[in-house]
Amino acid sequence: MRVAFVSDTHFGYPRFEADASVQGRAAILDAASRADVLVLGGDIFDSRIPKLETILEVAVVLQEARKIMQAKAADGGSVGAEAPFPFILGIHGTHERRAKDALNPISMLAQMGLMEDLHNKTVVVESRGEKASAGGGGKTERLAFSGMGGIPDDLVHEALGRLSCKPEAGAVNFFIFHQTMREFIPVPLDSLASVEDLPPGYDWYLCGHIHARREMMGGKLLLPGSTVMTQMKDEEKNAKGYYVVDTQAAPESRSAFVPISTRPFEVSELKFEDAKPSAVRAEVEKELERLLAKAWKDKPILKIKLSGKLMGGAGDLDLAALENDSRAFVSVDNQLEGANLAAELEALKLERMGRATPLELGMAMLREQAGRAGIKPERAQELFEKYSKEE
Ligand SMILES: [Mn+2]
Incomplete structure (x- = not known):
C-alpha cells in the first residue's frame, strides 16, 4: 500500500493565508491521488480555535481527498472501497493543542467523521488483497498507525513512556508524532527527548513540526517540512512537499519526497x-x-x-x-x-x-515554578488552561 504523509499545512496562517490555502490544498489532493492512505502530521490548522471559514475549507479539502482515494479503491486499487475504510488519519500539532478535556480541531474533524484521530491510538488498515491477475493471489497487507499529538517539549519524555498505542504484530508499523527532538536542532538541549527515546518496534517514524524537510535514522524517520513558508529560514529555500511510503516497493525506493509548487x-x-x-x-x-x-x-x-x-x-x-x-x-x-x-x-x-509562542514561554515558566512548589507540571498546566480564557 502507499501511504502519503503531509504535515504543517497551517491553514489560516495570517501572514501568507492565501499560500497556506493553495499550497496545503495542492499537497493534500496530490497526496490523495498517489496514495491509498493519507496521514496528516499536525499543524494542519495554524491555531487551536480556527475561524469557521478555515475549518470549512479544511473539511472540504479532506472530503475531496477521500473521494479521490475512494474512487481509486473502487477502481480495483489495493484497498477495499467499503466504508468505513480509514483513508485519512492524523494527529494534532502544537498549534492545535488544547487542554486535555478541551476539543482540538483535529479531534473535531475526527468526530465529524472526516478523519481518524491517531493520538495515543493504533488504527489498523488492511488491504483488500491484490487482484489475482496481478499475481498477488489475494494476499492482504496490514498497516498499523500509532500516534502522539504535539505536546510541550519538556513533557515529551514522560508522555512517550505513558503511551498506550503500540506496534501491531504482523503489520507494517508507523509512528506519527509532532515534536522537536534533540537531533533536529543545531545546538542540542538536554531538556529535549532524543530520537533514541522514540518507542521501538516501528518500521517508519513520521514527524511533523519541523518546517524544513529532512530524513534521519537511515531513512526510517521522515520529516516532510511545512507546505507553506512561515519562518523564512534559509533552509526553507528547499522544495516543499510531502512523502509517499510504498510498502511494496524495493527497500531502497520505499520512500519518496514529492515536491509541490510553492511561492518562490x-x-x-x-x-x-x-x-x-x-x-x-x-x-x-x-x-x-x-x-x-x-x-x-x-x-x-x-x-x-x-x-x-x-x-x-x-x-x-x-x-x-x-x-x-x-x-x-x-x-x-x-x-x-x-x-x-x-x-x-x-x-x-x-x-x-x-x-515559542508567548503562551508556550509562559507555560514553560509556570511548569518550572510549579515543580519548585511541589505541584506536578501537568497539574499546573491543567489548572492554567482551565482558568485562562482562550482567544
Ligand atoms: Mn508547524
Whole structure:
C-alpha cells in the first residue's frame, strides 16, 4: 500500500493565508491521488480555535481527498472501497493543542467523521488483497498507525513512556508524532527527548513540526517540512512537499519526497566592512532591484541578509521601508555589527518568540515554578488552561 504523509499545512496562517490555502490544498489532493492512505502530521490548522471559514475549507479539502482515494479503491486499487475504510488519519500539532478535556480541531474533524484521530491510538488498515491477475493471489497487507499529538517539549519524555498505542504484530508499523527532538536542532538541549527515546518496534517514524524537510535514522524517520513558508529560514529555500511510503516497493525506493509548487523564495547575503549606513542602504536597494529583475512565476518572497560591520559609531540604519515593496514580500535580516542596538534587541526578541509562542514561554515558566512548589507540571498546566480564557 502507499501511504502519503503531509504535515504543517497551517491553514489560516495570517501572514501568507492565501499560500497556506493553495499550497496545503495542492499537497493534500496530490497526496490523495498517489496514495491509498493519507496521514496528516499536525499543524494542519495554524491555531487551536480556527475561524469557521478555515475549518470549512479544511473539511472540504479532506472530503475531496477521500473521494479521490475512494474512487481509486473502487477502481480495483489495493484497498477495499467499503466504508468505513480509514483513508485519512492524523494527529494534532502544537498549534492545535488544547487542554486535555478541551476539543482540538483535529479531534473535531475526527468526530465529524472526516478523519481518524491517531493520538495515543493504533488504527489498523488492511488491504483488500491484490487482484489475482496481478499475481498477488489475494494476499492482504496490514498497516498499523500509532500516534502522539504535539505536546510541550519538556513533557515529551514522560508522555512517550505513558503511551498506550503500540506496534501491531504482523503489520507494517508507523509512528506519527509532532515534536522537536534533540537531533533536529543545531545546538542540542538536554531538556529535549532524543530520537533514541522514540518507542521501538516501528518500521517508519513520521514527524511533523519541523518546517524544513529532512530524513534521519537511515531513512526510517521522515520529516516532510511545512507546505507553506512561515519562518523564512534559509533552509526553507528547499522544495516543499510531502512523502509517499510504498510498502511494496524495493527497500531502497520505499520512500519518496514529492515536491509541490510553492511561492518562490530567495535568500541573498550582502557582506560589509566598515560601511556607512547610506552605502549599505544603496547596496540593499541595488540588490533588491537585481532580484526583482528576474523572471518570477509569482510575486516572490525575498530575504536579504546583511552581515559584517557598520562604520564605527554609525547612526541608525532603518531599512523597514524597503519591506513595503509591492512587487515582492521583502524581508531584510540585518545582522550588521554596530547596527542600531534597539533593532538588534528587537530581532533577538522576535527570534525567541518565533521559536515559542508567548503562551508556550509562559507555560514553560509556570511548569518550572510549579515543580519548585511541589505541584506536578501537568497539574499546573491543567489548572492554567482551565482558568485562562482562550482567544
Ligand atoms: Mn508547524
